[in-house]
Amino acid sequence: MTIPSKPMLKAESLHKTFKVGSRFRAGGIQHLHALSDVSLEVYPGEIVGLVGESGCGKSTLGRCLLRLYDVDDGRITFKDRDITGLSQRELRPLRADMQMVFQDPYSSLNPRRRVGDLIAEPLRVHGKHSASDVQARLRELMELVNLSPDFLTRFPHEFSGGQRQRIGIARAIALSPSLIVADEPVSALDVSVQAQIVNLFMDLQEKLGLTYVFIAHDLSVVRQIATRTAVMYLGGIVELGETDRVLHRPAHPYTAALISAVPEPDPQGNIKARTILRGEPPSPTNPPSGCRFHTRCPVAEARCSAEVPLLRALGDNRSVACHFPLDGSAAAHA
Amino acid sequence: MPADLMTANPDGTLLDVRDLCVSFRSERGIIRILENVSFTVREREILSIVGESGSGKSMTSLAVMRLITDPNAIITGSITYKGRDLLKLSPKEMRALRGREIAMIFQDPMTAMTPVYTIGWQIEEQLRAHQNLSRRAARARAVELLGEMGVPAPAKAAGRFPHQLSGGLRQRAMIAMALSCNPSLLIADEPTTALDVTVQAQILELLLRLRTDFGSSVMLITHDMGVVATVSDRVMVMYSGIIAERGPKPDVLGGPTHPYTLGLLHSIPPMHGEKPHRLPSIPGSPPAPMGRPAGCPFQPRCEFRMDACASRPPLFRNGMQEASCWLAEKGMPDWAHERAIRAAGEAA
């Protein structure tokens, strides 16, 4: 795949802090650093995977990219237009072009409305279709997500998890967006159903030329679907590059540990060969100094606690934020 | 309890479940959740029960603990633990066994622990329910257990409430509580599903240690084939209330004899080697207990469906493996061969 030189979406040093607690309560207001200095480019037609553990900021980043959250600092450019400061009203016409798919489609589908109405809602809101057009488009969409058009008159609760996710996807692609941010879209599904939905995402990308930011905690799903992968830890991207390179020759110790921790359905599987990280990610309200991973890093040195490593290019279309990146060959996973 | 009954059977069988059926009376008739489930757990063994939603894997574990409290439940079969049928015990006898002989941990320790008590208190409670200990001795033991489970600063952690701990520490506390009375059998119901992958690896490592450090057997309920591969000795694959396949882990994962196991293993995106253009997937979704198909319950989703599937296949044994599939009747299925036959049949 050749990557066009011009990004569709560009995020430059995004910062996002949430306030937790209260001025009136013990402990006072705390700042949760959800994103610190995150930059990411998304090129047309590619699938960027965002992986990391809970609290790493991957969902926040996804929402900031679509301006569902306002960023504190940084700049977001979508199709050459700076959208960082746009008001919600100014964003509305752009919403048709950038959509979101959520983990639990059930909670985002109004249970009292029929599937047809739910999918047609964005078509009606953006008012580009006549009534007969809407019906034709609905059938077309149902076909795209492999659901029977008979389902249009049913209610969300009549469907299984996989079917609901298909409905959620139909709704997201109704207005023919060019960018879709999918936030853990297969995490809640049974394994046998998960594969169907991953395939659907890939099929739609081919058929419609979509661009995805695909957020997942499951590395094997990301490996399957993403062309490039960004690994996040505690609010920052620690490694970014082509999926195969990142997952097969990780340069960041965290990426290596994450890959090592994935249990694989290997008949001879055992746990001894693994690098098991000690402890758990520190609280984002009080992140460690220097490299945020230094508290759990197996190769950390004194410098790591003092100096923040910047994301720097390694040459093979990959960047890493580490003072002591792993040697590619040594880190190669057996 | 007589001493002779508390010793294990000579063949090392700790738990022997035979023809376990669980159904519920409802307005729409009887809903069968589990149908004729039989299996054994041996001493110091980790048996994984793997399946998707609605497979009945959790119901199996609740039935063994006799924790199905719904008055509309009908439970038949036998659950023999160290020579005693648990289904025939009085509630009081069962209570004495729970937590002492058989302990259980759950998916989300945040909701599985009472929010208003410290974890130390909750471990003490279990200790004091089964052993004649003073509060002080129980607290000391609780702290000791937390330390053994790898909880840093255990004395301080014992004074914390569940919500004040991270997910991994909560699960460690839950395991410490379950192990407090040295149970012979630990039932772990999706113990790592709510955890991040690096923390999951820590907890799995801990589960493996139980066998050596505590001499416990583990019955692990999970949906994750990766977890199964990492920790188990034997595997039992469940689908829609029946046993699809069971056997030693290397055999089941390396050479599945049931099309469901095969499909499940194939639908997991690989971490190594060639990436498939499309993931092989099983069409449709697992049936709800009310909509369970006649005959083999997997038959509507099965790519090897044949006429025989209209009747329910028994478990056929091939070597160490057993599968409830008519293909396994003829011996180990050769999947490439089966696919070729099927393709030829379609062409004709």
Place this chain on the structure above:
Amino acid sequence: MLLPILRRLAEMLFVMFGISVVVFGIFFATPGADPAARIAGRNATPEVLAQVRHSFGFDEPLPVQYVKVMEKLFISRDLTSFVNRGEKVIPAVVESTPVTLSLVFGAAVIWVVFAIIMGMIAAATRGGIPDRLLMFLGLVGISMPVFWVGSVANLITQSRFHHTFLFSWVPGLGYTPLTQNPGMWFKQLVIPWITLAILYIGLYGRVLRANLVEAYQEDFIRTARAKGLSERRIMVRHALRTSLITFVSMFGLDFGALVGGGALLTEVVFNLPGVGRLTYVALQSLDLPFIMATVMYSSFFVVVANAVVDIAYAWLDPRVRDAR
């Protein structure tokens, strides 16, 4: 720990100030509600009216009036009744407070004990006959108006069956201070206690049952069973303990409101000279200083109860404690 309490106190004072302004506004500054006319009585000449107005300070600007009234109410405590000249308001309220406290406290003990028993039995037998019977009785208790129950109780114990061995011990209506004659105090109050408690037993029993049934759906109950705990321990230490959170906050507010004069009907029916009855009498004669004082007194208890509930809430639920 000190800071949240100080903050609470400041909040309370602020709320009390707000209430006093509103009450003052309603009684003294609403157009048409001329207190002077009320004091001067019907057919008063304009001169008399002006004189009354002046003597009570009603011809001064409202903020000055407010300060004067509040000064009389809280500092010099010599605000007197408009109706019975010379009867001081504050001592009257202070005198009737123990009566109300005696009534409400006793009733509260009864209703808490019985509601917990009722809720636990109903939850333990949920769906069964005891559950349905108790919930029905609870509904009956809620539906019976307190003045009607009181009147019927009086009818039975004071006249119809007073001469039988069952109720011959019931003394005449009224109140004897606890310090004077504890036995008499108890005998005179026990029927009012039960009367007042009936409604709350029904209400609290039903709420508690609902909370307990909900708690029994929680994962931690399953864990408690898996630990091998007895059903009784699971009920008391796990289900009841976590269900008490709603129960206690309801109790705090109801208790505060009742001490603040909400037991008015019970006090009137049983001729107990409590704050509620004081309010009732004051309302009948539109005795503004008395109404003002009792409303302020009542608001004080409600605000205090609110604060106590907040603290109890944090004590009962460590998650709330940490969220502060």
